Amino acid sequence: MGSETCTEERLADLMRAALSGDDAAYTAFLRCAADLVRRMARRRVGEGSTILPEDIVQETLLAVHLKRHTWRAKEPILPWLMSIARYKIVDAFRRRGQRVYVSVDDLAEVLAAPVKEGEVDDARQIERAVAGLSHGQQRVVRAIAIEGRSIPETANALQMKETAVRVAFHRGLATIAARIGRQT
Amino acid sequence: MKTDDLIAKLGADNSRRSWSPAATLLIAVAVSAIVAGSMLMLTIGVRPDIGAALTTWRFDFKFVVTLTVVASAYSLLHRALFPRSGTHFPLWLLLAGPTLLLAGIGVELIGMPEAGWAMAAIGKNAVFCLTVIPALGIVPLGLLVWALRQGAPTRPTLGGFCAGILAGGIAATFYAANCTDDSPLFVATWYPIGVVVLGAVGAVLGRYAARW
Numbered sequence: 351m352g353s354e355t356c357t358e359e360r361l362a363d364l365m366r367a368a369l370s371g372d373d374a375a376y377t378a379f380l381r382c383a384a385d386l387v388r389r390m391a392r393r394r395v396g397e398g399s400t401i402l403p404e405d406i407v408q409e410t411l412l413a414v415h416l417k418r419h420t421w422r423a424k425e426p427i428l429p430w431l432m433s434i435a436r437y438k439i440v441d442a443f444r445r446r447g448q449r450v451y452v453s454v455d456d457l458a459e460v461l462a463a464p465v466k467e468g469e470v471d472d473a474r475q476i477e478r479a480v481a482g483l484s485h486g487q488q489r490v491v492r493a494i495a496i497e498g499r500s501i502p503e504t505a506n507a508l509q510m511k512e513t514a515v516r517v518a519f520h521r522g523l524a525t526i527a528a529r530i531g532r533q534t
Numbered sequence: 535m536k537t538d539d540l541i542a543k544l545g546a547d548n549s550r551r552s553w554s555p556a557a558t559l560l561i562a563v564a565v566s567a568i569v570a571g572s573m574l575m576l577t578i579g580v581r582p583d584i585g586a587a588l589t590t591w592r593f594d595f596k597f598v599v600t601l602t603v604v605a606s607a608y609s610l611l612h613r614a615l616f617p618r619s620g621t622h623f624p625l626w627l628l629l630a631g632p633t634l635l636l637a638g639i640g641v642e643l644i645g646m647p648e649a650g651w652a653m654a655a656i657g658k659n660a661v662f663c664l665t666v667i668p669a670l671g672i673v674p675l676g677l678l679v680w681a682l683r684q685g686a687p688t689r690p691t692l693g694g695f696c697a698g699i700l701a702g703g704i705a706a707t708f709y710a711a712n713c714t715d716d717s718p719l720f721v722a723t724w725y726p727i728g729v730v731v732l733g734a735v736g737a738v739l740g741r742y743a744a745r746w
Contacts, residue, residue, distance in 0.1 A: 368548055377545035384537055408540050413746065415544045417686035419552040420616050433617040437688045441745075 356382040362427045369418070380411055386428075387411070387435045394439050400478050401442050409442070410435045479526040487522035494519055555615040555685035562681035563608065566674030566701065570708045573670055580711040592716035595638050599721065600707040603631035603729065607700035611678065614693030615685025623692060628699060632726070638718035646717075655723045657715035666712070667728025671698075671705030675736055682744045694740015695733050702729030 361382055368376035387410045391403035413434050421430050480491055493504040494515075501519070505512045574580070587593040606627040613623070646654065657663075678697035687693040706725050715721075 369551070371549070373545055373548045376548040377541060380541040380544055384541060404537060407537055408535070411537070411540055411544060413686070415547065417617070417746065420555055420686040422554075422616070425618075430617050433688050434686065437617065437686075 356386055358426055358428050361431070362423075365418070365421060365427055366423055369423070380414070383414060383431055384411060386431065390432065390435055391439060395442075400481065401446065402478070406435070406439055406442055409438045413438060479529045480522075482529065483522050483525055487518050487525070490515055490518040491522040491526070495523070552684070555681070556612060558684045559608075559612060559615060559678075559681045562677040563700070563704075566677050566704050569673045569677075570670045570704050573673075574708045574712060578666070578712050581714050584711065587716070590716065592642075592718065593710075595718065596710040596713075596716060596721055597707060599631050599635050599638070599718075600703055600710055600725075602634055603628070603703035604700060604707060606630045607696050607703055610696040611682065611693060611700055614682065614687045614689060614696055617686050617688050623689060625692070628696075631703075632722075635718055635722050639722055642718045651719060654715075654717035655719040657717070657720040657724070659713055659715050660720075660724050663709065663713060663715075663724040664728055666709045667702060667705045667725065668731055669705075670708055671701040671728070671732045672735075674704050675701035675732055675739070679736060679739045679743055682740060683746070686746060687740070687744050690744035691737050691741040694744055695737040697740060698733035698736020699729060701736065702732035705729075705732070 361379060364375045364379035364382065368379055384407050388403060388407045391406035391410075395401045395403050395406065410431075414431065417434065421427060480488060480496075483491060489508055490504060490510075493499045493507065494501065499507070501512055501515050504510075505515045508515070510518075581587060610623070610625065610627055642654070643651065675698055678701055679694055682690070682693045682697055685693075706729055710721075715724075
């Protein structure tokens with residue numbers, strides 16, 4: 351869906367229809383909202399953060415769903431939507447113990463073309479999955495899969511037996527595969 | 535989960551809807567007043583000479599001040615329920631009550647000889663006042679923070695603080711009907727302590743309980 355269709359008027363019309371029981375309009379509203387929030391989240395969550403912009407999108411959509419009775423039909427809907435997204439971004443950073451300043455002039459930038467859900471997240475997702483492994487598995491997986499060392503080299507560097515390295519590597523990969531598979 | 539799947543799930547759940555949080559807040563305020571009023575009547579009651587007291591400006595002025603606090607805290611709490619753009623939050627509105635009270639003190643100081651000032655400020659019910667306002671306000675505070683939760687407060691700590699001040703304003707309004715110290719000097723010295731304590735408790739409650 352192109353951004354030119356996700357205007358203030360269209361969003362407000364869709365939400366009004368949704369609130370009077372039109373499920374299709376509600377789905378269309380959520381799609382529009384997802385595009386706009388994704389764009390804002392991509393801008394706000396810089397490279398190198400373990401926060402996935404798509405997580406922000408989903409948390410915001412869920413919040414929008416649970417709190418849609420806090421939009422008043424007389425009021426503009428974009429500022430409402432964006433302040434929910436901003437709250438969720440700040441919340442995501444705070445839960446990771448980081449502080450972030452999210453400026454209030456996000457409206458202009460979301461009106462440019464939205465971005466689709468996609469590959470940009472993959473590298474972060476893998477990094478996050480690796481970070482979720484046990485310490486021993488993490489060292490082995492990093493050495494082999496990221497630094498490109500061989501199994502004997504790794505065993506030597508980490509002072510482990512080769513069989514132990516092999517086992518840790520395979521378990522680590524299986525854990526990562528399971529984790530990423532579950533999320534997508 | 536893919537975002538598209540989430541959208542499909544949420545879209546199918548469109549029929550479930552909640553009340554306007556503004557209506558919830560109104561109900562919470564009404565129940566708060568009933569609870570605080572009943573607690574007052576069931577325990578310490580109003581002062582015996584309330585009929586005569588009502589004809590004095592000092593007694594009536596207490597209610598002007600406490601109801602101003604109620605009105606300003608209510609308008610801020612209402613505002614805190616709704617996500618909106620910008621970070622502007624006119625917290626200074628809460629100064630309306632204290633400003634009125636300062637004017638009342640001015641009038642009192644002009645009309646009263648200096649020797650009486652300290653006695654009027656210390657009064658006879660200071661400890662009682664410090665106990666009763668938080669005691670009457672604690673249930674209203676719980677109700678108001680619950681109402682705040684039904685909204686979508688993007689500044690939950692600030693919202694909780696306003697809920698606490700509102701609970702304190704309601705409690706102070708009822709306590710004022712019992713209290714025999716009517717001088718604005720007494721009101722300004724002791725009432726704010728109980729109200730601000732409730733505000734601080736509300737801020738902490740809001741921070742943890744009104745997150746969403």
